[in-house]
Amino acid sequence: MSNEVEALKAQLAAIKGTPGAISPLAPTSYQTLDPVPGVTLAAGAAGVKYAGRNDVMLARVAPGASIAGVFTRSATRSAPVRWCEGALAECVGHGDGQPLVILVNSGNSNAFTGRAGDESTEALANAAAKALGTNPKRVFPASTGVIGERLPHERIVAVIDGLAASLNETAWPEAAGAIMTTDTFPKLAGARTRIDGVPVTISGFTKGSGMIAPDMATMLGYVFTDAAIAPDVLQALLNETNARSFNAITVDGDTSTSDTVLLAATGKADHALVTDAADPRIADFRAALGGVMQDLAHQIVRDGEGASKFIRIDISGAEDDRAARVIAMAIANSPLVKTAFAGEDPNWGRIVMAVGKSGEAADRDKMTIRFGDILVAEQGWVAEAYREDDGAAYMKQPELSVAVDVGIGSGASTVWTCDLTYAYVRINADYRS
Amino acid sequence: MSNEVEALKAQLAAIKGTPGAISPLAPTSYQTLDPVPGVTLAAGAAGVKYAGRNDVMLARVAPGASIAGVFTRSATRSAPVRWCEGALAECVGHGDGQPLVILVNSGNSNAFTGRAGDESTEALANAAAKALGTNPKRVFPASTGVIGERLPHERIVAVIDGLAASLNETAWPEAAGAIMTTDTFPKLAGARTRIDGVPVTISGFTKGSGMIAPDMATMLGYVFTDAAIAPDVLQALLNETNARSFNAITVDGDTSTSDTVLLAATGKADHALVTDAADPRIADFRAALGGVMQDLAHQIVRDGEGASKFIRIDISGAEDDRAARVIAMAIANSPLVKTAFAGEDPNWGRIVMAVGKSGEAADRDKMTIRFGDILVAEQGWVAEAYREDDGAAYMKQPELSVAVDVGIGSGASTVWTCDLTYAYVRINADYRS
Numbered sequence: 096m097s098n099e100v101e102a103l104k105a106q107l108a109a110i111k112g113t114p115g116a117i118s119p120l121a122p123t124s125y126q127t128l129d130p131v132p133g134v135t136l137a138a139g140a141a142g143v144k145y146a147g148r149n150d151v152m153l154a155r156v157a158p159g160a161s162i163a164g165v166f167t168r169s170a171t172r173s174a175p176v177r178w179c180e181g182a183l184a185e186c187v188g189h190g191d192g193q194p195l196v197i198l199v200n201s202g203n204s205n206a207f208t209g210r211a212g213d214e215s216t217e218a219l220a221n222a223a224a225k226a227l228g229t230n231p232k233r234v235f236p237a238s239t240g241v242i243g244e245r246l247p248h249e250r251i252v253a254v255i256d257g258l259a260a261s262l263n264e265t266a267w268p269e270a271a272g273a274i275m276t277t278d279t280f281p282k283l284a285g286a287r288t289r290i291d292g293v294p295v296t297i298s299g300f301t302k303g304s305g306m307i308a309p310d311m312a313t314m315l316g317y318v319f320t321d322a323a324i325a326p327d328v329l330q331a332l333l334n335e336t337n338a339r340s341f342n343a344i345t346v347d348g349d350t351s352t353s354d355t356v357l358l359a360a361t362g363k364a365d366h367a368l369v370t371d372a373a374d375p376r377i378a379d380f381r382a383a384l385g386g387v388m389q390d391l392a393h394q395i396v397r398d399g400e401g402a403s404k405f406i407r408i409d410i411s412g413a414e415d416d417r418a419a420r421v422i423a424m425a426i427a428n429s430p431l432v433k434t435a436f437a438g439e440d441p442n443w444g445r446i447v448m449a450v451g452k453s454g455e456a457a458d459r460d461k462m463t464i465r466f467g468d469i470l471v472a473e474q475g476w477v478a479e480a481y482r483e484d485d486g487a488a489y490m491k492q493p494e495l496s497v498a499v500d501v502g503i504g505s506g507a508s509t510v511w512t513c514d515l516t517y518a519y520v521r522i523n524a525d526y527r528s
Numbered sequence: 529m530s531n532e533v534e535a536l537k538a539q540l541a542a543i544k545g546t547p548g549a550i551s552p553l554a555p556t557s558y559q560t561l562d563p564v565p566g567v568t569l570a571a572g573a574a575g576v577k578y579a580g581r582n583d584v585m586l587a588r589v590a591p592g593a594s595i596a597g598v599f600t601r602s603a604t605r606s607a608p609v610r611w612c613e614g615a616l617a618e619c620v621g622h623g624d625g626q627p628l629v630i631l632v633n634s635g636n637s638n639a640f641t642g643r644a645g646d647e648s649t650e651a652l653a654n655a656a657a658k659a660l661g662t663n664p665k666r667v668f669p670a671s672t673g674v675i676g677e678r679l680p681h682e683r684i685v686a687v688i689d690g691l692a693a694s695l696n697e698t699a700w701p702e703a704a705g706a707i708m709t710t711d712t713f714p715k716l717a718g719a720r721t722r723i724d725g726v727p728v729t730i731s732g733f734t735k736g737s738g739m740i741a742p743d744m745a746t747m748l749g750y751v752f753t754d755a756a757i758a759p760d761v762l763q764a765l766l767n768e769t770n771a772r773s774f775n776a777i778t779v780d781g782d783t784s785t786s787d788t789v790l791l792a793a794t795g796k797a798d799h800a801l802v803t804d805a806a807d808p809r810i811a812d813f814r815a816a817l818g819g820v821m822q823d824l825a826h827q828i829v830r831d832g833e834g835a836s837k838f839i840r841i842d843i844s845g846a847e848d849d850r851a852a853r854v855i856a857m858a859i860a861n862s863p864l865v866k867t868a869f870a871g872e873d874p875n876w877g878r879i880v881m882a883v884g885k886s887g888e889a890a891d892r893d894k895m896t897i898r899f900g901d902i903l904v905a906e907q908g909w910v911a912e913a914y915r916e917d918d919g920a921a922y923m924k925q926p927e928l929s930v931a932v933d934v935g936i937g938s939g940a941s942t943v944w945t946c947d948l949t950y951a952y953v954r955i956n957a958d959y960r961s
Contacts, residue, residue, distance in 0.1 A: 103536035171884030171892050207880045207892065209909030242877025243910055430863070430948070431956055438957030444675025447640045451604030459604050459640065476642030477676055515863070517953050523864055524871030524949070 120397035120405050120493060120513070121280045128285040128298040130264035131319040133157035133361030137258040137266055138273035141250045144202030144240060149273035151251055153258040154317065155227055156195040160361045162186055163330035164235075165337050167354035173206035174216040175236040176353060182232050186326070193229040195359060197317060198236045198251075199274045201302070204353045205238040205246040215248040222252040226259040237315050237355050239302065240276050271300035274315055277522065278304045278398050284390035288383035291376045293366040295322045297387050301356075303395035304346070314395055316341060316356040318387060322380060323362035324369045331372040332384060333358045340388035343510045345427045346399035358384075396511045401518030404436045406511065409498040413506035418455040420508040422501060425453035433515035436495065441486025443471045450499060461502025466495070553830035553838050553926060553946070554713045561718040561731040563697035564752040566590035566794030570691040570699055571706035574683045577635030577673060582706035584684055586691040587750065588660055589628040593794045595619055596763035597668070598770050600787035606639035607649040608669040609786060618665050620759045626662040628792060630750060631669045631688075632707050634735070637786045638671035638679040648681040655685040659692040670748050670788050672735065673709050704733035707748055710955065711737045711831050717823035721816035724809045726799040728755045730820050734789075736828040737779070747828055749774060749789040751820060755813060756795035757802045764805040765817060766791045773821035776853075776943045778860045779832035791817075829944045834951030837869045839944065842931040846939035851888040853941040855934060858886035866948030869928065874919025876904045883932060894935025899928070 134156055138149040156162070164183045166176050186195070198219055205212045216238075220231040238246060271281035285298040303314030324332070333356065341356055362368070369377055397405055408426050413419035426432055426449040435442035443464050450457050460475040466489050470478045489495070567589055571582040589595070597616045599609050619628070631652055638645045653664040671679060704714035718731040736747030757765070766789065774789055795801070802810055830838055841859050846852035859865055859882040868875035876897050883890050893908035899922050903911045922928070 100532050100536065103533065103540065107536065107540060167884075168887075169881070169884030170886070170888070170890040171880045171895075207877060207905070207909060209893070209907060211909070242880055243905070430952070434953055434956035437953065440957070444640060447604045447675055448602070451600075451602030453603070454601075455603070457603040460642070462604075472640070472676070474642060476640060476644070515953065516957070517950050519863070520867055520870065520948065520950050520953055523867035524873070 117279045118398045118402060120402055122394065126283055126285055128267040128283055129287065129296045131296050131298050131361065132321045132363035133160060134319045135262035135264055136270045137261040137263065138269035139254050139258050141200065141254045143200050143247060143250055149269060150201045151254060151258065152199045152270045152273040153262065154197040154270065155262055156359045157361055158192045158194050160195055160359050161324055161326040161329045162195055163326065163333040163358045165333060165356050171207060173204055173238060173353045174208065174212035175205055175238050176355060178216045178220065179235050179355060182235055185232050193233050194227055196223045196227050196229055196234040197357065198223045198234060199315060200238050200251055201274050201276050202240040203238055203244055203246045204240050204242050206242045206353055208243065208245055211245050215246040218248050219251060222255050226255045235357060237353065239274065239315055239353050267298060267300060274302045276302065277400060278302050280398060282391055282394040284387045286383040286387050288379045290322055290364065290369065290380050291366040293364050295320060295364045295380060297383055299387055299391055301391040301395060304398045304400050314341060314354055316391055318358045321361045321363040323364055323366060324360045328369055328372045329358060329360050332381060336385045336388040339385065340392035344392050344396050345424060345510065345512050346396065393511060396513050399513035400522045401516040402513030403516055404514040405494045406436060406513060407496045407509065408512065409509050410501065411507045412500035412502050412504060414456050414504045415506040416508055419506040421455050422450055422453045423508045423510040425449045427510050427512035430515055436514035437516045439490040441466060441483065441490050446497065446499060450501060456503045458502035463500045465498040550712045551831045551835060553835055555827065559716055559718055561700040561716055562720065562729045564729050564731050564794065565754045565796035566593060567752045568695035568697055569703045570694045570696065571702035572687050572691050574633065574687045576633050576680060576683055582702060583634045584687060584691065585632045585703045585706040586695065587630040587703065588695055589792045590794055591625045591627050593628055593792050594757055594759040594762045595628055596759065596766040596791045598766060598789050604640060606637055606671060606786045607641065607645035608638055608671050609788060611649045611653065612668050612788060615665050615668055626666050627660060629656045629660050629662055629667040630790065631656045631667060632748060633671050633684055634707050634709050635673040636671055636677055636679045637673045637675050639675045639786055641676065641678055644678050648679040651681050652684060655688050659688045668790060670786065672707065672748055672786050700731060700733060707735045709735065710833060711735050713831060715824055715827035717820045719816040719820050721812045723755055723797065723813050724799040726797050728753060728797045728813060730816055732820055732824055734824040734828060737831045737833050747774060747787055749824055751791045754794045754796040756797055756799060757793045761802055761805045762791060762793050765814060769818045769821040772818065773825035777825045777829050778857060778943065778945050779829065826944060829946050832946035833955045834949040835946030836949055837947040838927045839869060839946060840929045840942065841945065842942050843934065844940045845933035845935050845937065847889050847937045848939040849941055852939040854888050855883055855886045856941045856943040858882045860943050860945035863948055869947035870949040872923040874899060874916065874923050879930065879932060883934060889936045891935035896933045898931040
């Protein structure tokens with residue numbers, strides 16, 4: 096009898112997942128990030144919503160830095176996103192020698208909170224500016240968490256002086272932890288590279304788990320470097336690396352009201368200022384930055400709500416790169432494709448369906464589909480050598496690759512996604528049983 | 529101890545749903561359809577894939593009829609869809625006095641089956657044409673079920689003569705049952721109306737449950753009338769009623785490779801031929817046809833895989849009707865919105881998110897959101913009189929309505945959808961535990 100109870104309990108646990116458990120796709124070790132000269136951080140607990148954990152992160156970037164940003168394009172974006180858009184526009188080219196400040200809370204997104212939301216954002220910017228001796232328009236606030244509830248900003252204001260006093264160069268893990276919401280692990284990535292032979296550091300962190308889709312996700316990302324790069328070049332580098340990282344991932348196709356990625360360059364590294372995005376001196380830096388951005392973006396997918404599979408989707412042979420991206424996203428966001436992956440079912444017919452529904456050109460009779468190295472379909476039908484057992488065995492791996500050539504042109508695109516499991520439904524349906 | 533076992537079993541059943549059970553949203557009684565003069569039907573078992581049930585439907589429409597059709601726009605549409613597109617183009621205006629034939633199998637969609645797929649379709653059209661004394665190009669085949677497996681058409685060919693011998697005017701329930709795949713109930717709807725004072729009948733049936741999205745769904749729909757309507761007018765009527773029925777529903781945002789809706793008018797009713805879509809004589813007929821089409825479409829949503837809620841989404845105040853439809857579909861297809869409904873969670877913040885991600889214009893500060901008659905949000909924030917308890921109580925009903933005015937213009941659109949439950953994942957993930 097007790098065996099039956101154990102068996103039923105195990106079945107329930109297998110279906111629901113374990114609330115609070117770390118994602119099975121999490122990295123097995125965390126990277127230790129290098130300090131970035133000119134950048135200090137602190138984290139603390141303001142009790143915005145969560146108890147017993149840090150929920151506020153403060154970062155200070157020394158005067159003279161460049162900053163670049165990309166934001167959600169949601170028509171209902173949050174008050175702090177709107178503030179940041181304005182602050183960024185003012186910052187570019189500013190020469191007032193004041194520090195930049197980033198202030199982030201988790202637990203409440205201050206989105207769709209009407210005029211009160213704008214007031215909260217302004218109060219936070221004012222308090223942070225006062226504590227760190229800068230102009231409120233040099234403060235970049237962000238809030239992430241529940242939508243539509245008033246942000247109790249006074250709780251955050253109350254801890255700002257303490258955070259300012261504890262700013263230091265090494266609080267990367269604490270900063271990454273404080274901005275987590277439904278994340279099951281903190282997400283950090285960094286790199287060392289050179290510009291003109293001078294060593295340069297890149298360190299960054301991000302958060303995100305659900306409501307993840309371009310453009311962009313309920314995600315926040317902060318990347319810092321001591322490179323000396325003019326603001327317009329920095330923005331160009333952010334745009335191009337963002338397109339292949341945070342804008343090439345999807346968990347559920349849902350776009351948040353809060354997405355923000357900031358890239359700050361302190362200019363403390365001892366090389367001549369980079370003023371041209373085509374400058375050959377930044378080839379290595381560009382690659383390293385792209386690597387850090389992609390690493391952070393992949394960690395978000397690996398922490399996708401309920402995810403049990405990390406899936407790379409490569410489209411080739413499309414009309415152009417844009418068409419390839421549309422097809423890739425049609426596959427990545429298809430509930431039928433995502434549930435098939437969850438069930439370890441090599442259901443390539445659903446890939447065909449998703450290509451077809453994308454609205455982009457595809458030649459049914461020239462299409463090929465591969466799972467990893469396995470040729471599954473070609474010339475409009477299942478490949479002669481394909482064995483369902485091979486596909487089923489492949490699907491048991493936690494990291495999967497799907498490649499589709501649609502047989503039209505030379506457009507290509509790569510996106511990353513995860514599967515759709517019972518646990519996704521549990522996490523988001525908040526079943527009241 | 530046995531109490532614990534019972535409790536755990538009940539918990540498991542609540543999560544997974546009961547495989548094979550009829551949808552809780554199914555109609556409580558089935559409509560008895562009237563015969564349509566000139567139309568005869570038969571159903572039988574060919575053993576294409578399913579055992580112990582009917583899986584083939586044959587319909588004959590007497591010579592002299594008009595026919596109209598709409599099909600999936602998938603780039604990877606199936607062999608029978610391509611055949612039907614060609615047959616329809618030839619039929620319009622044909623005067624060869626031959627009957628029309630519809631032949632449908634379930635269990636195998638004959639999609640992405642390469643040249644073999646075209647050969648199967650042709651073999652079926654030839655066999656049906658021979659049995660019923662018509663041209664193969666007057667045969668409209670359809671196949672629904674698994675993608676990418678060769679259709680064993682010879683099993684269907686073997687039963688065609690028997691089906692032809694048993695054609696009759698009343699086999700509507702059998703016809704609707706034979707074309708079901710993951711459907712949990714047969715879907716029928718009909719109406720009686722008048723043209724020019726002459727009684728006219730409309731009788732139709734449909735199938736569909738998953739892979740349901742415009743344009744259009746893994747759905748097949750067949751509607752018959754004895755009205756006398758010219759082919760171009762019939763096509764216009766089908767297009768306009770389809771836009772507000774089968775093209776206004778979504779279960780999972782996935783579009784199938786097989787979607788087909790045919791509308792046949794036998795012309796047996798004793799009124800003068802309708803040759804103008806603006807003819808005032810067809811006002812009642814147009815409304816009745818629209819009602820039948822919408823009833824059938826709603827039945828598909830009510831049988832959405834794993835559905836526990838039937839949800840109507842009304843958008844108003846959009847830039848134009850097209851924008852309103854995009855916003856409505858963004859809400860209807862959002863996994864976060866759909867899981868919130870599954871959890872009976874009045875999470876209006878996710879509605880805000882979905883409006884924002886649609887890419888269409890919305891004025892955050894003029895937006896209103898209603899759940900049924902409850903005003904939830906206005907002027908960019910939660911409504912003053914709104915109580916979370918009222919929203920939670922409303923969500924417990926099986927039929928829900930969400931209305932959003934986005935505060936920009938006068939565009940409006942209505943779509944219907946269902947929630948996203950554990951059972952959807954069970955049905956589609958084919959968990960191998």
